[in-house]
Amino acid sequence: MRVVTKQSELEALTREFAEAPYVAVDTEFMRERTYWPILCLVQIARPAESDDPRAAAIIDPIASDLNLGPLFDLMRDPDTVKVFHAARQDAEIFHHLSGAPPEPLYDTQIAAMVCGFGDQVGYETLVRRIAQTGLDKSSRFTDWARRPLTERQLSYALADVTHLRGIYEHLNKQIERAGRAHWVAEEMAAMADPSTYEVDPDEAWRRLRTRSTSGTFLAIAKELAAWREREAQARDVPRSRLLKDDALLEVCAAQPKNMDDLSKLRLLFREGRKGDVAESILAAVKHGAETPKALQPKPPEGRETRGGANGALSELLRVLLKAKSDEIGVAQKLLASSADLDEIAMADAPETPALLGWRREAFGEDALRLKRGETALSAGVDGVQIVEL
Numbered sequence: 001m002r003v004v005t006k007q008s009e010l011e012a013l014t015r016e017f018a019e020a021p022y023v024a025v026d027t028e029f030m031r032e033r034t035y036w037p038i039l040c041l042v043q044i045a046r047p048a049e050s051d052d053p054r055a056a057a058i059i060d061p062i063a064s065d066l067n068l069g070p071l072f073d074l075m076r077d078p079d080t081v082k083v084f085h086a087a088r089q090d091a092e093i094f095h096h097l098s099g100a101p102p103e104p105l106y107d108t109q110i111a112a113m114v115c116g117f118g119d120q121v122g123y124e125t126l127v128r129r130i131a132q133t134g135l136d137k138s139s140r141f142t143d144w145a146r147r148p149l150t151e152r153q154l155s156y157a158l159a160d161v162t163h164l165r166g167i168y169e170h171l172n173k174q175i176e177r178a179g180r181a182h183w184v185a186e187e188m189a190a191m192a193d194p195s196t197y198e199v200d201p202d203e204a205w206r207r208l209r210t211r212s213t214s215g216t217f218l219a220i221a222k223e224l225a226a227w228r229e230r231e232a233q234a235r236d237v238p239r240s241r242l243l244k245d246d247a248l249l250e251v252c253a254a255q256p257k258n259m260d261d262l263s264k265l266r267l268l269f270r271e272g273r274k275g276d277v278a279e280s281i282l283a284a285v286k287h288g289a290e291t292p293k294a295l296q297p298k299p300p301e302g303r304e305t306r307g308g309a310n311g312a313l314s315e316l317l318r319v320l321l322k323a324k325s326d327e328i329g330v331a332q333k334l335l336a337s338s339a340d341l342d343e344i345a346m347a348d349a350p351e352t353p354a355l356l357g358w359r360r361e362a363f364g365e366d367a368l369r370l371k372r373g374e375t376a377l378s379a380g381v382d383g384v385q386i387v388e389l
Contacts, residue, residue, distance in 0.1 A: 001053065001058070001151070001154055001155070001158065002053060002054060002056065002057035002058065003057070003058045003060060003154065004057055004058065004059045004060065004066075005060050005063045005064045005066070006064065006066075007066060007067060010059060010066055010067075010068075010070050010071065011070050013044075013057055013059070013070075014070040014071055014073065014074045015070075016046075017044065017046045017074060017080070018074055018077055018079075018080055020046035020047055020080060021047065021079075021080065021081065022046075022047065022080060022081035022082070022083050022106070022165075022168065023044055023045065023046050023074070023080055023081075023082060023083065024044065024045045024046075024083045024084075024161040024162075024164035024165050024168065025042065025043070025044050025075075025082050025083065025084055025090065025102070025161065026042075026043045026084065026085070026090065026157075026160040026161050026164070027039060027040075027041065027042050027043070027089075027090045027093055028040045028041040028043075028142075028144040028157055029089075029093060029144065030143070030144060030145045031238075032238070033237070033238070034236050034237065034238070035232045035233055035235070035236050035237055035238060035239070036096055036233075036236055037089070037092070037093050037096070038145060039061055039093055039097065040061070040062055040144035040145050041058055041059065041060060041061075041062075041144055041157055042058070042059040042061070042071065043056070043057075043058050043059075043157050043158055043160055043161045044056070044057055044058075044059065044161060045057070045158075045161040045162055045164070045165055046165075047165060048165070056158055056161060056162050058154055058157060058158055059071060062145065062147060063147055068097065068098075072094070072097070072098035072100075075094050075098065075100075075101075075102040075103075076098075076100055076102070076103060078103070078104065081104050081105075081106050082102040082103070082104065082105050082106065083106045083108065083164060083165075083168045084102075084105065084106070084107055084108070084164075085107065085108045085109050085123045085126070085160075085164060085167075086107065086109045086120075086123070087102075087105060087107040087109070087191060088191070090102075091105060091191060091192075091196075091197065092197045095194060095197040095198075096197070099194075100194060101191070101192055101193075101194060101196070101197060102192070103192040104188065104192065105188050105191050105192050106168065106172075106184075106188060107187070107188065107191060108123075108126065108164065108167050108168055108171055109121060109123075110184065110187050110188075110334065111168075111171040111172070111175060111184055112126055112171060113330065113331035113333070113334040114175060114180055114183055114184055114330055114331075114334065115171055115174050115175065115178075115329070116329030116330060116331070117129070117331070118331055119331045119332060119333040119334070120331075120333065121331075123135075123160065123163075123164075124137070126163075126167050127163045127167070130166065130167050130170050130171075131163045131166050131167060133163070135156075135159055135163075136152075136155075136156055136159070137156075138152070138156070139152060139153045139156035139157075140156075142156070144157075180358075182358060183358040183362070186357045186358050199229060199233075201225070201226040201227075201229035201230050202222065202226050204225040204226055204228070204229040205218070205221045205222040205224075205225040205226070205297065207225075208221055208225060208245060208248065208249065209245070210249055210252075212252075212253075213299045215291075215293055215296030215297070215298075216255075216288070216289055216291075216296065217252050217253065218296060218297040218298075218299065219288040219289070219291040219295075219296045219297060220251070220252045220255065220284070220285050220288030220289060221248065221249070221252045221288070221297075222288060222297050223284035223285070223287050223288035223291075224243070224248050224251060224252065224281065224284045224285070224288070225248065226284075227280055227281075227283075227284045228242050228243050228248065231277075231280070242277065243268075243269075243277075243281070244267065244269075246267050247265070247267035247268050247269070250265055250266065250267045250268075251265065251268070251281060251285060252285075252288075255285055255289055256281075256282065256285060257282070257285075257286075258282065259273070259274070259278060259282075262278055262281065262282065310345050310346045311345075313345040313370075313371060314341055314342050314345040314346070316370060316377060317341040317344060317345055317367055317370065317371075318338075318341060319377055319384060320363075320366060320367060320370055320377060320384075320386070321335060321336055321341065321363065321367075322384070323377070323383065323384040323385070323386070324362065324363050324366060326383065328362060330362065335354065335359055335362060335363045336352075336353075336354035336359065336363055336364075336367070337353075337354070339352075340352040340353060340354035341354075341367075344364075344367050344368070344371060345371065354367065355367075355368070366386060370386075373389065374388070374389055375387060375388055375389060376389055
């Protein structure tokens with residue numbers, strides 16, 4: 001097994017792999033106690049004519065003091081495609097450490113969704129269905145920051161890229177034959193955009209799952225979520241270490257004005273009831289509560305319960321989505337989300353990813369025509385069909 005722990009080995013490896021048309025890449029990291037992920041291993045493999053052990057390697061940034069600059073250069077090499085499965089977190093790590101995500105990038109999970117393998121298909125499933133073999137998952141819960149790692153743990157990690165080569169080649173050929181390469185290219189362009197991995201604290205409130213549409217409630221939630229995001233980044237601790245989501249929403253509902261009010265809340269950690277954290281929470285609540293109505297956040301379109309004609313249209317669009325997904329063999333979640341369908345149904349001028357680029361071509365135009373009454377849905381022996389009116 002090729003394990004890279006020396007600078008000279010890393011430089012030689014990256015020079016060699018830069019000559020390949022693509023490299024398969026995966027990472028092992030730890031994030032339980034930090035805001036930013038701690039990179040523990042990088043697994044990488046290039047195409048190989050046979051089972052060449054030199055064609056795959058593990059880079060160990062913890063075992064020695066490696067300067068990962070040569071690896072980052074390879075991740076930005078425009079002549080070598082970087083192939084990942086479920087690339088989001090891996091790309092975020094490279095963006096955080098080097099200032100840029102890998103490019104050009106190819107995500108086999110998205111490619112598999114385009115090829116009809118279902119929603120967010122796992123790597124193990126693709127290995128079984130395409131490579132027709134299984135994976136040893138006994139080392140799944142390894143603490144990747146501990147050293148030394150056993151041969152079995154390293155072999156487990158390396159398997160995440162050795163099979164990925166064949167999966168990439170299989171899916172890429174299938175997509176080329178279907179004429180859908182531009183669909184995948186649009187998705188990959190978004191994943192290679194640095195803004196995809198940059199968190200704006202002022203937008204962090206949108207990740208909260210709240211049913212409230214109160215402007216004051218949402219203004220307080222925005223202030224608290226922004227404070228929590230900045231503080232977690234500065235301390236390099238998980239957001240939940242400062243304030244869990246359910247506690248944050250409890251604060252929004254209670255709107256405490258002083259330490260005594262805070263002490264009565266049920267879900268706050270002890271640290272949230274005293275000191276700087278408590279003062280920051282109270283300041284955020286005060287600032288949010290004083291936000292003028294015109295500047296208060298608005299709930300996303302469709303946040304209200306679906307009802308009436310628009311609610312019925314949302315349900316019709318869900319039937320259309322299932323029918324189109326089955327017809328063209330693309331995962332439903334890749335075509336449109338539930339929020340996309342609600343916005344198309346309820347907004348006068350919907351602005352949603354389902355109406356942009358290849359999604360509009362594959363689904364969005366049909367959704368708009370159904371909304372305008374130009375088409376209808378009919379149930380027949382061959383399933384749901386689109387009928388021209």
